Amino acid sequence: MQKIKQSLPLQIFIALGLGIVAGLIFLSAGENAVAFTVSYIKPIGTIFLNLLKFIVVPIVITSIVQGVVSLSDIKKVGTIGLRTIIYYFCTTAIAITIGLIFANLFKGTYKVLQTSDLAYEAAEPTSFMDTIVNIFPSNLFQPMVDSSMLQIIVIAIFVGFGIIIAGEKSQAFKEWIDSCYEVFMVIMKGIIKVTPIAVFCLITPVVAENGPAVLGSLAMVLLTAYLAYFTHALITYSIAVKTLGHMDPIKFIKGAFPAFLFAFSSTSSIATLPVSLECAEKMGARRDVASFTLPLGATINMDGTAIYQGVCAIFIASCFGIQLTFGQMLTIVLTATLASVGTAGTPGAGMIMLAMVLQSVGLPVEGIALVAGVDRIFDMGRTGINVVGDLSAAVIVSDYETRREAREGKKAAAEA
Ligand code: ASP
Numbered sequence: 001m002q003k004i005k006q007s008l009p010l011q012i013f014i015a016l017g018l019g020i021v022a023g024l025i026f027l028s029a030g031e032n033a034v035a036f037t038v039s040y041i042k043p044i045g046t047i048f049l050n051l052l053k054f055i056v057v058p059i060v061i062t063s064i065v066q067g068v069v070s071l072s073d074i075k076k077v078g079t080i081g082l083r084t085i086i087y088y089f090c091t092t093a094i095a096i097t098i099g100l101i102f103a104n105l106f107k108g109t110y111k112v113l114q115t116s117d118l119a120y121e122a123a124e125p126t127s128f129m130d131t132i133v134n135i136f137p138s139n140l141f142q143p144m145v146d147s148s149m150l151q152i153i154v155i156a157i158f159v160g161f162g163i164i165i166a167g168e169k170s171q172a173f174k175e176w177i178d179s180c181y182e183v184f185m186v187i188m189k190g191i192i193k194v195t196p197i198a199v200f201c202l203i204t205p206v207v208a209e210n211g212p213a214v215l216g217s218l219a220m221v222l223l224t225a226y227l228a229y230f231t232h233a234l235i236t237y238s239i240a241v242k243t244l245g246h247m248d249p250i251k252f253i254k255g256a257f258p259a260f261l262f263a264f265s266s267t268s269s270i271a272t273l274p275v276s277l278e279c280a281e282k283m284g285a286r287r288d289v290a291s292f293t294l295p296l297g298a299t300i301n302m303d304g305t306a307i308y309q310g311v312c313a314i315f316i317a318s319c320f321g322i323q324l325t326f327g328q329m330l331t332i333v334l335t336a337t338l339a340s341v342g343t344a345g346t347p348g349a350g351m352i353m354l355a356m357v358l359q360s361v362g363l364p365v366e367g368i369a370l371v372a373g374v375d376r377i378f379d380m381g382r383t384g385i386n387v388v389g390d391l392s393a394a395v396i397v398s399d400y401e402t403r404r405e406a407r408e409g410k411k412a413a414a415e416a
Pocket of ligand 1 (some may be wrong): 269
């Protein structure tokens with residue numbers, strides 16, 4: 001009992017199990033009981049998600065500003081940023097490749113669904129240049145109001161640079177940011193303490209609404225996606241944190257587990273950010289690095305989403321009787337990697353971007369309607385993996401920075 005009281009991951013895990021059991025009970029109790037979970041249990045989960053979303057913006061701004069200032073060198077910020085982005089792109093490309101391999105292995109087991117009366121309206125795609133332009137804010141407050149993470153990151157980096165360059169004169173402003181950080185951190189820790197309740201309230205209605213019968217014909221596609229998610233998490237990240245981050249993979253998996261569970265229940269990388277920051281800190285990642293890599297990852301790094309897009313593309317192709325060529329699969333790797341940058345860390349965003357992936361190889365966008373009904377189930381796993389991927393970067397880049405500083409320190413000592 002003492003152990004449960006002390007361990008948040010354990011509490012979250014138990015809450016998840018209880019939520020699944022409760023969901024099944026409500027499901028078996030009939031329609032009214034399911035409606036009850038949606039009307040009265042789900043809103044409690046939504047309140048927690050709202051609180052996390054409210055706290056995430058001030059936490060990200062203040063922690064990135066602090067991170068940039070503590071690096072005290074504009075070039076260093078650039079190097080960390082570049083390394084993180086390269087790592088994110090490489091792991092996403094590996095993720096989608098794993099997704100495609102699994103989907104090709106399992107495609108024979110998929111139940112071919114009717115495609116004759118499908119309808120799905122794809123959102124207007126944003127061009128690559130527009131995506132770049134949209135990273136830069138035209139207003140100081142709008143990005144905070146809209147929780148546009150990339151724009152918020154840019155603002156925070158500029159403010160950090162401003163503090164470094166203004167030197168002495170920026171002292172009061174810097175202290176104010178430090179103080180804000182402490183205040184928001186206290187609030188965040190308070191909100192995180194009630195995460196198990198949130199997890200229970202989020203998962204119960206999902207299970208009640210998506211009973212086993214709904215999964216039926218899509219069970220094999222879901223299984224493929226989950227196998228690929230876990231293969232990527234257990235193999236790619238383990239190798240990456242071991243070889244690049246010099247961390248025991250078991251320690252990493254254990255450390256990232258609470259964030260995984262929360263992402264799984266909330267289906268939002270952005271809302272999971274406060275939990276991820278806490279996990280990174282507990283795993284020994286540097287705060288200056290984690291506060292930069294995690295928000296960036298929550299916005300542009302979506303390995304789970306890429307896997308899902310690969311698996312769904314193959315499934316939709318087989319329902320339409322289309323055989324994808326090797327060249328088309330390479331195109332999927334490329335577009336899904338780029339699409340992940342444009343995918344917001346919010347529930348269901350990956351499904352919207354699936355349209356772009358399908359269009360890139362000429363697959364019918366209406367096919368999305370085949371998987372839309374169970375998107376939440378795909379989303380739970382993919383968001384979990386997205387967040388674990390972000391944490392792996394925090395660990396690896398932290399280790400790299402610490403080693404680099406040690407090397408530079410030695411060099412400076414030898415020169416002195
Ligand atoms: N829900 C995912 C996330 O927040 C994005 C997606 O829908 O794939 O990371």
